[in-house]
Amino acid sequence: MPASKMNYSDKINELLAQLPDFVSDFIYNFGRVENYATKLEYCRDIKTYLEFITNFLPKYCDKSIKEITLKDLGDIEVLDINRFLTTLAGNHKETTVKRKRASLSSMYGFFVATGKLSRNPIAATKTIKIPEKDVIYLTNDEQRILLDTVRHGTHLHDSVAKVHYIYADRDSAMFILLLDTGLRVSEMLDTDIIDYNLEDCSVVVTRKGGDTQVIYYSDECRDYLDIYFSSQKAKYGLSNSSLKFPAFTTTTGNRLGVRAVEMLVKKYVSVCLPEKTRIISPHKLRSSFAMSFYAASDNNILLLKKKMNHKSIQTTNIYAKASDTAMKDSRSLLQGLR
Known part of the structure; x- marks a missing residue:
């Protein structure tokens, strides 16, 4: 344990x-x-x-x-x-x-x-209704800025930038995976290398509540995972029979913790999107995925619900309410019909 x-x-x-x-x-x-x-x-x-x-x-x-x-x-x-x-x-x-x-x-x-x-x-007893809050997330442009910093160390202070190469492969794979899938940080950190199938761009994760689910990621994400896992296998001498090894680790090979990811998000966001430092946490990367996916999937809320592993459609619906894309795009649907 x-x-x-x-x-x-x-x-x-x-x-x-x-x-x-x-x-x-x-x-x-x-x-x-x-x-x-x-x-x-x-x-x-x-x-x-x-x-x-x-x-x-x-x-x-x-x-x-x-x-x-x-x-x-x-x-x-x-x-x-x-x-x-x-x-x-x-x-x-x-x-x-x-x-x-x-x-x-x-x-x-x-x-x-x-x-x-x-x-x-x-x-x-009386149910407790929590007032809805605005969804906090990164736009697609802000996500690109963040990923550029994670990949290349852009905007990092000199002393940090000098050692960025040590963490670049791991952090790039990790941040792209989070923004590509909407995984909870704890779900991602519980995975082992053996859980990833790079051929079909999938990973088996244990979701909140205990269900096992196959999650799919993009080709770009696969490429970054491949680079990182290859370096891990070489560094720790891992063979195909010893891949039950934490997918994301510290520099000493221990499984990375949630707190460490929180600090990484703060580190990168503070230099490339300083105005967002106080409000962007690892969980907001999940919200960022949800908002981007909802818009890109032509507002497919049922697919988003499955992607987010929500038990109730009402939980997923907060992203639909936060996006005014459908309302704006539908403004002229009735034009010419009267």
Whole structure:
């Protein structure tokens, strides 16, 4: 198990030791085993909920959170849960409250599905509607400027430019792959060289939620991947039988982490698109792909939904709303028909 996942596992076990046994039942049996970060957030959210129960609901004030039973959980009223969510809203962002509500709904839903509870009271609470925000992304021209900097070190300060050749192949392959496919950074970084089929320009990735999917990339992206993987094979003496090796690594051969990619995006954007430094993150490269693909595919939102691995078309629809191309192009459709 990678060190980062070991850290998550240790933190999860530390929290579970403070929580009732039924929480362990939920954490270890719900969702993908590998979703350590999500499970850690569940533990934290459930602990916050149980602390509210024992501190603010008179019926349970004599209990510690460790003593709360599954029956107690089932007896909580909708009004009490709404009080909990309202209390959270006074100290947290709407997105945080929405996430905590979703965590509790998942827990209650799990125990209803397994027959240990008869109802999910979260379903009767008010849903939290988050106001839509503008989609932040790079235009095609801005993407070209960014990729030019990544490939050639354009705009980089002298001291950084001198050593850019060490990272150019890796970073070029990585940035083009992200902008070419809309992969989440974590999905890309979890891949190994063996997952890539350069002949048909595809890679097998494990998507958010645990599904495996074949993703296709462009010929240009394949060429950059080929250059980078060839250098990696030569550097580390990799044979065809030893290609279960991280696709993207540090200079010492360790799997690259999400934080490192965040720093790389900031490094390149800050010199070539300085006005975008504060707002462009790795996830915005995914948004950039979505906006570019939506326009280039003649507004094919269903194909974009599949590309983005969205569960709901409503999630994909934010890109349709953000693009006024279709509205503008359709302005004269009825001209001459009347």
